[in-house]
Amino acid sequence: MLNMDTAQTFLPDSLPPYPAILAPNTDRVGTTTLHIVDPVAPSSATDAARQANFFIGETFSRLAAAAGASFKIASAGVGPLFNVYGAGTGGSSFKIAIVDPESVTSNTMPDAVSANWALYAKAGISIQTYAKLVNLGRKVDGWRGTASKKLSDGSIKTFLDFWKSIHDLAVDPFLTLAPSGNLFAEWHQSWNSHLDIEFADGGIVFFGLFTGKNSVLEGKVSADELANLLRGQKRKPLSWHQKK
Amino acid sequence: MAGILPKAPLAEVVFELRWDVAPGDLPLLADPTYSKVFDAVSAHAVKQGFERTVDIHKPYTGIPTTISRRMYRGEAPFPLVQMGPCIFAYNESVDYEWVAFRRQAIKGALTVAANLSKFREFKPEINHLELRYIDAFDPSVVTAATTLEFIERGTNMKVQLPPALTKQLRASTAGRVKFEWPLIVDEGTTFSLELGSGFREKMPIMRMESKVVWSGRRFPISAATPIRAALASWLETAHRVTSATFKAIVSEQLFSTFKAIE
Numbered sequence: 001m002l003n004m005d006t007a008q009t010f011l012p013d014s015l016p017p018y019p020a021i022l023a024p025n026t027d028r029v030g031t032t033t034l035h036i037v038d039p040v041a042p043s044s045a046t047d048a049a050r051q052a053n054f055f056i057g058e059t060f061s062r063l064a065a066a067a068g069a070s071f072k073i074a075s076a077g078v079g080p081l082f083n084v085y086g087a088g089t090g091g092s093s094f095k096i097a098i099v100d101p102e103s104v105t106s107n108t109m110p111d112a113v114s115a116n117w118a119l120y121a122k123a124g125i126s127i128q129t130y131a132k133l134v135n136l137g138r139k140v141d142g143w144r145g146t147a148s149k150k151l152s153d154g155s156i157k158t159f160l161d162f163w164k165s166i167h168d169l170a171v172d173p174f175l176t177l178a179p180s181g182n183l184f185a186e187w188h189q190s191w192n193s194h195l196d197i198e199f200a201d202g203g204i205v206f207f208g209l210f211t212g213k214n215s216v217l218e219g220k221v222s223a224d225e226l227a228n229l230l231r232g233q234k235r236k237p238l239s240w241h242q243k244k
Numbered sequence: 245m246a247g248i249l250p251k252a253p254l255a256e257v258v259f260e261l262r263w264d265v266a267p268g269d270l271p272l273l274a275d276p277t278y279s280k281v282f283d284a285v286s287a288h289a290v291k292q293g294f295e296r297t298v299d300i301h302k303p304y305t306g307i308p309t310t311i312s313r314r315m316y317r318g319e320a321p322f323p324l325v326q327m328g329p330c331i332f333a334y335n336e337s338v339d340y341e342w343v344a345f346r347r348q349a350i351k352g353a354l355t356v357a358a359n360l361s362k363f364r365e366f367k368p369e370i371n372h373l374e375l376r377y378i379d380a381f382d383p384s385v386v387t388a389a390t391t392l393e394f395i396e397r398g399t400n401m402k403v404q405l406p407p408a409l410t411k412q413l414r415a416s417t418a419g420r421v422k423f424e425w426p427l428i429v430d431e432g433t434t435f436s437l438e439l440g441s442g443f444r445e446k447m448p449i450m451r452m453e454s455k456v457v458w459s460g461r462r463f464p465i466s467a468a469t470p471i472r473a474a475l476a477s478w479l480e481t482a483h484r485v486t487s488a489t490f491k492a493i494v495s496e497q498l499f500s501t502f503k504a505i506e
Contacts (some may be wrong), residue, residue: 117380
């Protein structure tokens with residue numbers, strides 16, 4: 001992840017001066033649990049009573065609070081972070097909006113891509129592959145269930161370094177994102193002849209080269225070692241056309 | 245799309261237009277112009293070939309100046325049209341070319357303006373224009389560990405800390421600096437340059453953002469300078485400033501690093 005030195009606030013300047021708290025959400029547009037904390041008299045008993053499920057954009061009219069009490073929203077659960085804009089004015093009703101951090105900036109280049117920007121240029125990738133990587137880079141943590149991770153910039157770096165060394169003999173692979181956040185590339189010649197590579201952090205790859213009914217070569221090696229191994233393959237698996 | 249990715253530090257270019265509703269009154273949580281502008285910009289974008297729609301928020305949240313929809317040409321990640329309550333944006337990346345970018349930006353802005361004019365009771369006014377360039381330098385071109393080192397090695401600028409301060413500190417580990425200057429030629433418009441360091445697997449990454457922003461109560465137009473001409477003129481000024489500044493700021497050595505990548 002590209003961690004800028006100064007934490008980026010996602011609050012647009014023009015927002016009303018409501019308290020903004022980060023809250024996790026287990027599903028982009030689904031339900032989650034927020035922990036409502038009364039700062040005046042915080043206690044686990046009252047806090048627990050104020051947990052509730054909600055939908056993004058929902059008005060919190062059903063969250064009962066003591067008249068005159070102010071409260072804020074703290075986070076609970078796991079999953080991608082969403083910004084919460086709300087007014088904790090007390091009473092029985094207040095309004096809150098859950099905003100995906102993605103939506104509060106018009107910058108769209110994913111961190112995992114910009115963190116490797118010059119490598120993209122050096123690797124000699126096609127614009128089609130670049131487009132695919134950017135689109136995969138836009139997936140957020142939780143894109144395929146709670147534990148699934150967004151594309152890791154370390155994985156992209158391993159892929160780009162690998163690609164730089166073999167692009168002269170390779171066609172564009174079919175690229176997907178593994179739930180681990182690693183990039184997964186496939187070259188297919190037929191149903192039983194294909195090359196699968198998962199690119200992990202630190203220049204490590206997991207690969208499987210299937211060249212017939214009973215011929216499998218697989219392992220965990222460095223990307224450099226795999227590039228050398230594939231260069232020596234008579235069947236040129238990197239030139240196998242991607243599956244449709 | 246075809247060919248190999250061009251070699252440039254430019255990662256993204258953004259034109260952004262924002263408007264205000266009922267300026268001076270209490271802030272509205274919902275933009276009353278949104279539905280009309282949203283539909284009009286969407287229809288305009290489709291006509292321009294941006295047929296793939298990605299809605300970020302379902303349902304609509306109403307928070308001003310947040311993006312709620314992105315529209316793309318097929319599967320290409322750029323260019324794209326973005327819209328939300330009180331905001332329109334147009335983004336480009338590796339295929340950026342100024343004249344085409346300006347044309348699309350103006351077309352989108354005019355679509356917004358034409359529809360805002362239908363809501364006189366809410367007195368909507370364009371109150372913010374922005375042209376923003378984001379350049380990213382990863383460890384393969386920048387070995388500088390900190391923002392200060394990047395400024396020293398990658399740019400033609402100088403930032404020096406006084407010895408009295410450096411005596412008490414270890415080497416800088418991180419940094420983010422921003423400079424802002426009002427333009428002489430265009431009142432209400434500022435140019436800003438922001439440099440920040442980040443890390444990828446403990447390796448330093450530099451991000452440079454240069455942008456020109458106009459903000460005010462009402463974008464100045466007149467019978468003599470209608471909105472199309474006013475927008476075109478502002479964009480030209482903004483582009484002239486950013487491109488000239490980039491060439492002047494980035495060191496020749498860093499620039500040649502990119503040129504050498506073939």
